[in-house]
Amino acid sequence: MVVLNPSGDVAAQQSGLVVLATCLLLLIIVPVIALTLLFAWKYRASNRAAEYAPDWHHSTRIEMVVWGAPLAIILVLGTVTWVTSHTLDPYRPLDRLGPHRPIPPGVKPLEVDVVLDWKWLFIYPEQGIATVNEMAAPVDRPIEFKITASSVMNTFYVPALAGQIYAMPGMQTQLHAVINKPGVYDGFSGNYSGAGFSGMKFKFKGLTPAEFNGWVGQAKAASPALTRADYLALARPSSDEPVRRYAQVDPTLFLAVVGRCPAPGQVCKDQMKSPMPSSPMAVAMASRIHCAPPRRLAAPHTS
Numbered sequence: 337m338v339v340l341n342p343s344g345d346v347a348a349q350q351s352g353l354v355v356l357a358t359c360l361l362l363l364i365i366v367p368v369i370a371l372t373l374l375f376a377w378k379y380r381a382s383n384r385a386a387e388y389a390p391d392w393h394h395s396t397r398i399e400m401v402v403w404g405a406p407l408a409i410i411l412v413l414g415t416v417t418w419v420t421s422h423t424l425d426p427y428r429p430l431d432r433l434g435p436h437r438p439i440p441p442g443v444k445p446l447e448v449d450v451v452l453d454w455k456w457l458f459i460y461p462e463q464g465i466a467t468v469n470e471m472a473a474p475v476d477r478p479i480e481f482k483i484t485a486s487s488v489m490n491t492f493y494v495p496a497l498a499g500q501i502y503a504m505p506g507m508q509t510q511l512h513a514v515i516n517k518p519g520v521y522d523g524f525s526g527n528y529s530g531a532g533f534s535g536m537k538f539k540f541k542g543l544t545p546a547e548f549n550g551w552v553g554q555a556k557a558a559s560p561a562l563t564r565a566d567y568l569a570l571a572r573p574s575s576d577e578p579v580r581r582y583a584q585v586d587p588t589l590f591l592a593v594v595g596r597c598p599a600p601g602q603v604c605k606d607q608m609k610s611p612m613p614s615s616p617m618a619v620a621m622a623s624r625i626h627c628a629p630p631r632r633l634a635a636p637h638t639s
Contacts, residue, residue: 338495343517343542345434346498349424356416360409426501426511430478433514445478445512449590450503453488454532455577456523457570459585465555466562468570468580472541474548475518481511484594486571488529494540496521506605508594515542535576559583564592568599 449459459466485503493500498513525536562582595604
């Protein structure tokens with residue numbers, strides 16, 4: 337029941353949408369079920385007192401109800417969907433911490449880069465640390481996730497925090513969220529990705545600012561650095577990886593993973609030369625080139 341009782345504002349708004357949609361659907365489902373049972377009982381074969389109208393063929397009131405009620409529900413759902421598709425866009429930075437709680441001026445979002453398959457690697461660029469299968473964030477501070485994968489598609493999902501978002505190799509997706517209550521919450525992948533999928537789980541910790549600073553300090557105090565070689569070893573397929581912490585991390589690692597070039601000697605996607613012209617001038621010149629119309633062959637001469 338975490339989805340209906342979340343601890344983050346984004347997930348709470350999404351939970352409200354689920355409740356609203358369910359209630360609107362029940363406005364149709366409950367009367368239909370009740371009327372089905374009523375008609376089955378009233379017009380049963382043994383009820384000789386039931387009204388019999390073989391020439392009945394139309395009722396304006398019934399038509400208005402049958403068409404008007406679904407139309408009203410569709411209008412409400414359509415309006416709510418259109419509005420929330422913009423306000424709950426995962427790429428849209430947050431403008432509030434909760435109902436009637438705007439973000440205080442000067443508050444900077446916590447940046448977290450999410451990488452890997454069959455385990456979760458979290459990189460904190462501002463703090464300069466990284467963790468595996470463990471994440472923490474201060475309560476009431478916006479979080480800006482940048483998400484990718486190394487080889488297969490996954491979904492990043494913390495039900496108490498926000499909706500799930502896809503993680504795809506060579507691409508970067510985003511998610512903005514906030515946790516409003518301290519606690520330890522479950523996170524996992526909702527997209528099957530092979531043998532290590534069942535162990536692709538992590539703990540998300542909502543901490544007070546002081547506890548978060550202490551958590552970062554622990555990671556920096558007695559943890560090794562995450563080198564490119566360590567990352568390549570970590571990226572190999574595996575199952576049920578333990579929690580790990582790294583005191584330092586290459587600040588360019590995430591962009592290298594997105595560019596598909598984390599190993600030495602690999603060429604990043606944005607550095608590859610396209611065989612097709614891509615400059616505005618080349619595209620404009622190419623658009624002005626037209627193929628000559630096909631020539632009609634002369635009919636063969638016969639004598």
